Amino acid sequence: MPRGPRLDAPGTLHHIMVRGIERRRIFESYRDREDFLDRLGRIVKEGQASCLAWVLIPNHAHILVRTGPVPLSKMMRRLLTGYAVSFNLRRQRSGHLFQNRYRSIVCEEDPYLLELVRYIHLNAIRTGLVKDIGGLDRYRWSGHSVLMGTVSRPWQERDEILSYFGKKERVARRRYRQFVLEGIGLGKRGELSTGRENKDVRKASGKGLGKGDSRILGGASFLKEVLAGAERLTQEQMQLRTKRVDVERILDFIERELGVTREEIIGGGRRREISAARSAFCYVCLRLGLTGRQLSEALRISPAGVHLASVRGEVFVEENTEFEKSLTNYLNNLTTSP
Numbered sequence: 001m002p003r004g005p006r007l008d009a010p011g012t013l014h015h016i017m018v019r020g021i022e023r024r025r026i027f028e029s030y031r032d033r034e035d036f037l038d039r040l041g042r043i044v045k046e047g048q049a050s051c052l053a054w055v056l057i058p059n060h061a062h063i064l065v066r067t068g069p070v071p072l073s074k075m076m077r078r079l080l081t082g083y084a085v086s087f088n089l090r091r092q093r094s095g096h097l098f099q100n101r102y103r104s105i106v107c108e109e110d111p112y113l114l115e116l117v118r119y120i121h122l123n124a125i126r127t128g129l130v131k132d133i134g135g136l137d138r139y140r141w142s143g144h145s146v147l148m149g150t151v152s153r154p155w156q157e158r159d160e161i162l163s164y165f166g167k168k169e170r171v172a173r174r175r176y177r178q179f180v181l182e183g184i185g186l187g188k189r190g191e192l193s194t195g196r197e198n199k200d201v202r203k204a205s206g207k208g209l210g211k212g213d214s215r216i217l218g219g220a221s222f223l224k225e226v227l228a229g230a231e232r233l234t235q236e237q238m239q240l241r242t243k244r245v246d247v248e249r250i251l252d253f254i255e256r257e258l259g260v261t262r263e264e265i266i267g268g269g270r271r272r273e274i275s276a277a278r279s280a281f282c283y284v285c286l287r288l289g290l291t292g293r294q295l296s297e298a299l300r301i302s303p304a305g306v307h308l309a310s311v312r313g314e315v316f317v318e319e320n321t322e323f324e325k326s327l328t329n330y331l332n333n334l335t336t337s338p
Contacts, residue, residue, distance in 0.1 A: 012067050013052075013107045015116055015217070018080065019060040019099040026087070026097055027058055033141055036061070036083050041155035047075045050157040053117040056141040057127050062120045074314070076102050081311045107217045117143075117161055118183040125184060133181050144180065148173055247285065247298050254281045257326050266299060276316050282306050283313025284327065 020026040027033050033056055040063070044051045048068030055062050065072065084097040107116060121144035124130050130139050137148045145151040147158055149169075165179065166172035251262040260277035269275075278299070285295055292303040299306065317324050 010067060010069050012072075013109050013113065013116075014063075014065050014067065014072055015105045015107055015120070016063040016065060016072075016076070017060065017103040018063070019103075021096050021099045023059050023099075024097075025058045026060070027056055027141075028091075031090070032087060035086055036079075037153070039079050039082055041153065043075050043079050044155050046070070049075065050160070051143070051155060052113070052157050052161060053120040054143045054156070055120050055123045057123060057129065062123055064116050064120055072104060076104075077311055077314070081308070105217050112217055114161075114164060114179070118180050121180060122183055133177065133184070136180070137177070147176060247290070247294070250281060250284055250288070250290075253330055254284070257323055276312075279309045279313035280316050280323070281313070282309040283311075283317060286310050288331075 018026070027036065036056065040051065040054070043049075044065070047070035049070065050066040050068075051063065052066060053062075053064040065075075067075070080098055080102065087097055088094060107113075121136065121142050124136055124139050124142050124144070125132070129141075130136050136142065136144050138150050139145055140151055143153070143156055146153045146156045147161060162169060162172040162176060164172075165175035251265065254260070254265065254277055255262055258273070258277045258280065260274055264274045265278050265281055282295055282299075286292070286306075292306045295306045296303045301309075317327060
């Protein structure tokens with residue numbers, strides 16, 4: 001069954017799950033964990049997003065993020081690709097680190113925000129990494145310790161969560177801790193990680209979802225709102241794809257803007273300016289709906305190589321404002337031209 005498209009918009013709450021391939025460890029050392037969190041912190045800040053909860057387990061991670069203007073897919077691509085490359089270099093290994101693409105569930109904030117914060121942080125107890133709430137208070141690899149004030153992570157949103165439990169920080173921490181403690185006896189709460197609406201919430205609201213959507217956690221009106229937004233985004237993307245943009249036209253654009261010939265881009269030259277142009281070419285092509293297979297054949301590199309080049313191209317575009325302006329105009333012309 002094909003995977004559904006990502007659902008996202010500024011201000012959307014996402015429960016993100018990242019797993020190691022074949023359930024292998026993705027965190028093996030203190031350095032691994034700090035590297036992942038440093039990257040997460042930078043990307044959250046640069047993306048103007050809010051990280052509300054998180055936990056690192058040896059073979060997976062949970063993150064609760066409210067996105068800003070930067071799409072979640074863009075943030076996660078930078079986080080996971082950068083971390084995987086760094087992890088592999090440290091261990092002189094190659095190959096995939098993560099299991100497929102990350103999983104994300106769009107969540108309705110009321111009534112799920114605090115439930116998700118508690119659920120995510122309690123994973124450290126459920127998986128046996130710590131024995132009890134006291135151990136969780138001091139567990140360095142969970143956002144709970146940040147809320148309790150035992151570990152500092154300036155990029156994590158503390159004040160918003162604590163504000164639900166009181167105006168004075170000391171009181172709020174005590175009440176928040178009690179809230180988490182009470183959650184231990186509630187079990188796994190599978191709906192918080194599968195996207196299926198909680199039965200009690202459905203009964204109370206009278207707004208069942210029928211079969212529902214595994215990408216969404218919330219009531220019927222929330223479901224309709226999210227899907228309507230996704231449909232609008234899909235229509236905009238289709239406008240670009242139906243313009244019959246081909247490899248030759250994109251090569252013309254890159255050649256004109258960056259001063260590197262198409263022969264150099266396709267020929268595999270390794271000079272810095274050629275590599276940058278090839279990466280930008282891959283990024284623009286994928287953004288316009290061309291497939292990794294098409295680019296793989298055109299450039300005579302593997303699909304994985306195309307993906308890595310696209311990630312580098314995205315960074316190149318962000319760091320070169322003049323080219324980014326030209327690219328924006330190019331894409332707008334494609335959308336508006338007949």
